[in-house]
Amino acid sequence: MTIMAVLLFRRTHRSRNEGREPPKADLNNETEQDMQFFIDTADLEEIRAANELGVLDGVTTNPSLVAKIVQEPDRFTYDDFKAHIAKICEIVDGPVSAEVTTLTADEMIAQGEELASIDENVVVKCPLTLDGLKATRALSGSGIRVNATLVFTTTQAILAAKAGASYVSPFVGRLDDISTEGMALIRQIVTVYENYGYPTEVLVASIRHPQHVVEAALAGADVATIPYKVIGQLAKHPLTDNGLERFMKDAAIFGRE
Numbered sequence: 001m002t003i004m005a006v007l008l009f010r011r012t013h014r015s016r017n018e019g020r021e022p023p024k025a026d027l028n029n030e031t032e033q034d035m036q037f038f039i040d041t042a043d044l045e046e047i048r049a050a051n052e053l054g055v056l057d058g059v060t061t062n063p064s065l066v067a068k069i070v071q072e073p074d075r076f077t078y079d080d081f082k083a084h085i086a087k088i089c090e091i092v093d094g095p096v097s098a099e100v101t102t103l104t105a106d107e108m109i110a111q112g113e114e115l116a117s118i119d120e121n122v123v124v125k126c127p128l129t130l131d132g133l134k135a136t137r138a139l140s141g142s143g144i145r146v147n148a149t150l151v152f153t154t155t156q157a158i159l160a161a162k163a164g165a166s167y168v169s170p171f172v173g174r175l176d177d178i179s180t181e182g183m184a185l186i187r188q189i190v191t192v193y194e195n196y197g198y199p200t201e202v203l204v205a206s207i208r209h210p211q212h213v214v215e216a217a218l219a220g221a222d223v224a225t226i227p228y229k230v231i232g233q234l235a236k237h238p239l240t241d242n243g244l245e246r247f248m249k250d251a252a253i254f255g256r257e
């Protein structure tokens with residue numbers, strides 16, 4: 001191989017995990033490169049139920065998901081919103097994304113700092129706009145983790161990584177909705193991040209069904225944020241149900257103490 005060929009080979013085979021220890025199993029069956037499962041909801045009951053399964057790593061919310069669980073919208077204040085995020089952080093010991101609700105960089109930075117002060121697990125969600133990029137750079141520069149949201153192209157994902165985002169959230173379901181293959185975007189972003197060793201984690205958002213989770217895993221995405229209903233669907237199979245019914249019937253001959 002010529003020197004150029006060696007350099008090219010090394011460049012194209014550089015992985016985001018380069019330099020890390022190889023995956024190690026621990027007692028919880030986790031590896032350092034474990035695919036993370038977040039729940040995509042602001043509903044405390046759903047979060048508790050998913051957390052009890054023992055496979056939940058974090059939570060993502062957005063203003064629409066929060067609005068869904070508010071019972072008295074006229075009386076819900078910004079302090080109530082922050083208190084709600086604090087409650088989520090009490091339930092789940094992992095990253096909890098809370099989204100800014102302002103449009104200018106300065107306001108996003110101020111709001112992001114306020115949200116991050118709720119709990120060390122809060123990750124501030126900033127939209128992938130030019131102002132959002134500035135806010136992402138400023139917040140991540142001061143040690144606050146940012147989830148770059150509303151991402152629909154690879155160029156947006158590159159900008160998120162360059163601005164120092166901890167997570168990038170491409171919305172696969174919303175792309176599928178407009179007849180564009182959302183998962184193709186995930187595959188591109190994973191490849192580009194690997195090409196350059198960007199540490200930004202690819203968080204697959206807007207998941208609608210189990211096949212999105214399968215394809216996210218095949219693409220090597222770091223995180224899938226999954227609605228509660230879809231988490232249930234991941235475990236479901238009619239052959240499991242039928243097999244169990246049969247085993248229970250046959251086990252009846254053992255009797256019970």
Ligand code: E4P
Nearest residue numbers: 040060062173174205206207
């Ligand atoms: C989470 O981070 C996103 O805001 C969410 O997955 C969007 O999902 P939707 O497209 O189903 O609203």
